[in-house]
Amino acid sequence: MCKNPCIMAVDDEPSVLRVLQRALELSGFDVIPAMDGDTALELIGEHRPDLVLLDIMMPGLNGFQVLHRIREQCNIPVIMLTARSEVTTLRDSLVTGADDFVTKPFSTLELTARIRAKLRRCERIATPAGE
Numbered sequence: 001m002c003k004n005p006c007i008m009a010v011d012d013e014p015s016v017l018r019v020l021q022r023a024l025e026l027s028g029f030d031v032i033p034a035m036d037g038d039t040a041l042e043l044i045g046e047h048r049p050d051l052v053l054l055d056i057m058m059p060g061l062n063g064f065q066v067l068h069r070i071r072e073q074c075n076i077p078v079i080m081l082t083a084r085s086e087v088t089t090l091r092d093s094l095v096t097g098a099d100d101f102v103t104k105p106f107s108t109l110e111l112t113a114r115i116r117a118k119l120r121r122c123e124r125i126a127t128p129a130g131e
Helices: 014-026 037-047 063-073 087-096 108-121
Strands: 006-010 030-034 051-055 078-082 100-103
Touching: 006 014, 006 037, 014 030, 014 108, 030 037, 037 051, 037 063, 051 063, 051 108, 063 078, 063 087, 078 087, 078 108, 087 100, 100 108
Parallel strands: 006 030, 006 051, 051 078, 078 100
Antiparallel strands: none
């Protein structure tokens, strides 16, 4: 069980997943990694993370399909991650139920700030001193 705010990071690229996990752990989050949509959905049911970072372009279930299934089950905050920067992708993410959208490559400082903002709005995290 997670002691700190728990973030699920879902990305099919091992290098991106490693960067996310390291940056989030250094920022004081517990991280549950998943490399595909099916695994993510399974782990969400088991761990009930406080927030999900979800890649859009994955083999098997893509991020939009995973987001749709998450929204059928619960209302945890979801931030979409993608290399696609088209306005239609942003629109589709938000219409499908995403809470935010971050394009790759991303700044880990910006990403953690967005995560903290979403969790704060959900009253799932206290604001760390100095932020």
